[in-house]
Structure formats: structure tokens, C-alpha cells
Amino acid sequence: MSEQEGAPSEDRRKYEFQKVIEDLKDYTGSGTQLVTIYIPPDKQISDVVAHVTQEHSEASNIKSKQTRTNVQDALKSIKDRLRYYDTFPPENGLVVFSGAVDTGGGRTEMVTEVLESPPQEIQSFRYHCDDEFLTEPLEEMLGDKGLYGLIVLDRREANVGWLKGKRIEAVKSASSLVPGKQRKGGQSAQRFARLRLEAIDNFYQEVAGMADDLFVPKRHELDGILVGGPSPTKDEFLDGDYLHHELQDHVLGKFDVSYTDESGLKELVDRAQDTLAEADLMDDKSDMEEFFQELNGGDLATYGFEPTRKNLVMGSVETLLISEDLRKDVVTYECPNGHEERELVSQRADTPEHTCSECGEDAEVDERDDAIDHLMEIAEQRGTDTHFISTDFEKGEQLLTAFGGIAGLLRYSTGV
């Protein structure tokens, strides 16, 4: 996949969203006064402004003077921000958060955040006013990495579609002309059985054709295919090699489902939860396997902030591995003799004093950055891929606890 020059990578953008969401989740309002608006890409900005204006006038009915003022201030701030947009929101839509949040001691502070182009398209307009910001729809998008093909079938009906993250999309359906088991009078039993088998075979071919049309063009992005239906239909379908051979290899499992209409797709995803969780971790697991192999027997592993950073700067890192639960800042210090040193600190901690380890002089703070941003920026300049690693499996958790949440797989050995 080619990235646009200068544009941050998709992973980096997801991380930026993640950080903003974590901040927003910490905020509360003393009343129902925190406004969240999800705007799909096909919604005219002028319609949204009209909606906000309407809410503003309705807010005059709010009894508590403080809440009323806060809600109206939030809505005004949102209107001000929407003026920067043309007719329609940017690609995938827009999410706006605004409200007076508690800062302790009965004080409040006005916060307004506008998130452009979330990782997935916003499906419907949503206006939400509560004592918390509404972040769940965005969080779901961020947690969603998988693309799975879905097939449900019995001998009468079939549906194929997608599972994109947590969203199920029914795309195509077919119904068969397979006759029931009861033959009509006058038909020979043998002939009836043959016609019936032919009809079943034709139907399986038709279903496979639908699946091929949909999934084959996407086979390189596909994380797997799930097949559902009653027995023995789904088994016959899979064992009969009806699917394109490249798709056959992608089948993660077959599951008993009782419906084969669109609701069957949902039932299939429900049944496959464990398999899906396992598949979501597959890439992370293979990254960590490779890392431990290099660590124990090879020389293409690096870990910890400073060694990994040095390798990144040299351009020797093939893949940067970052624990998705790493939340650290990096402080860069410079001493009077020009020595530059860095220290990692918790994101909520004050910036500590620092004594230069080379000359013993007191060093001054040069800058303080988010550690992941800091590393990913170097990675992007050097053509290094960044992979975020979940802590939901043992080796993933070890990356965070034993290796400081930062590691790298090297292109060549550097001895750093």
C-alpha cells in the first residue's frame, strides 16, 4: 500500500484518535451538558448547523441556569468550528465534541475537539447530549481491524457478505429450486434423486460463484472466511471444493447456524467469536514469535526505547513493534556542553530534573513528546513499518512489561 507523501500513516492516525478518545473519556460534566455529534460524509454541513441552531433554541428550556449556559456555549462553539467546512464533511465524516468539563473544585473548562475522517465511514447522523462524551462508536472503529468474508447457506437459500470490524454487511443472496425430498407421483425414484442432486450441485456452484465474485478481488486484504449453515449442507459445500481454491485456504471455520437469511450472517458472527478473536491476534502473534526467535537465536532484534531509536535513526529497522498499551512521553534534555539525552516518563507525570550522564552538568528540557509519535515519525522517514501489538496474549504482554513496550525487527545486524 502506498502512502501519500507527508501524510501520516493509517496506524499513526489511529493512534492519534486513540489518544484523543482516552482524554475525552476522562471528562465529565456536572450536568447533561457535553455535546457529541457524529456527522456522516453525505450530510450537508448546513443541515448540521440548522440542527445545532434548533438545539440551541430548545436549550433555553433547561431549568438549571448553569447547565443551560453550558449547553448553549457548547453549541455556539460547535457552530463556530463548523464554519471551517464546505458543503460536506471530509472523507468518512466528522465527529465533534464540545462541552464544559469538570476540572475539580467546582470549576469547569470548555473543551472542543473536532475529529476529521475517522478510520471508517460514519453511517448515520447522531446528536448526543449527556454528562459524558459519546466515544463508543469511534472506539469500535478503532478496535476493528479485520475484514472477513461471510457465507451462510442451506439447500434453499444462501447469503454472502462482509464482516468489516464489527459491522456486518449483507451483499448478495440466492435461493434455489432444489425440490423437496418428497417426489411427485409418477416420477421414478432414481430419476428424482438424480435431478435433486443436480439441483443441489447447481445451487452450490451458484453460491460459490457469488462468493468468488465478492471475495476473490479482495483476497489479499481478507483475514478469513466463515461458513455457516445446518449440517450437512455447509460440509458438503466445503468438502466439494466449490469455492475458488485461493478462497478455500482462507476458510477459518464452519459453524452451525439455524438461519440462512441476513440474520444468519449475524448468527454466524456470534458463533465465531472465539475464532475471530484468535484471528485478530494472528499477525501480532507472528510478529512476537519472530522477535523472540531473533532474540534467542538470531541478531535481528532490538528493544527498549534508546536502542530501538538508534536503530530507527540508522534506518536499520524493518518493523517497529509498539505495545498498544504504551503511554509514555519522551523528554529530550540538553546540557550546557551540548550533550543530548532522553528519558521516558509517564504521561501524567511532571517533567523530571535531569543531570547529564556524560559531564554531570544540569541539563535543560529541550522538548517533551509523546513517545509513540516520536518513534513513528522517525519510522515514517526511514520507510519502517510500525505494528501495534495487543497485550491480549502472553508474548504481547511481555513486550510491555519486560521490554518497555518498544522493540524492532532489523533489516541487518547493527550491534546496537
Ligand SMILES: [Zn+2]
Ligand atoms: Zn553533558
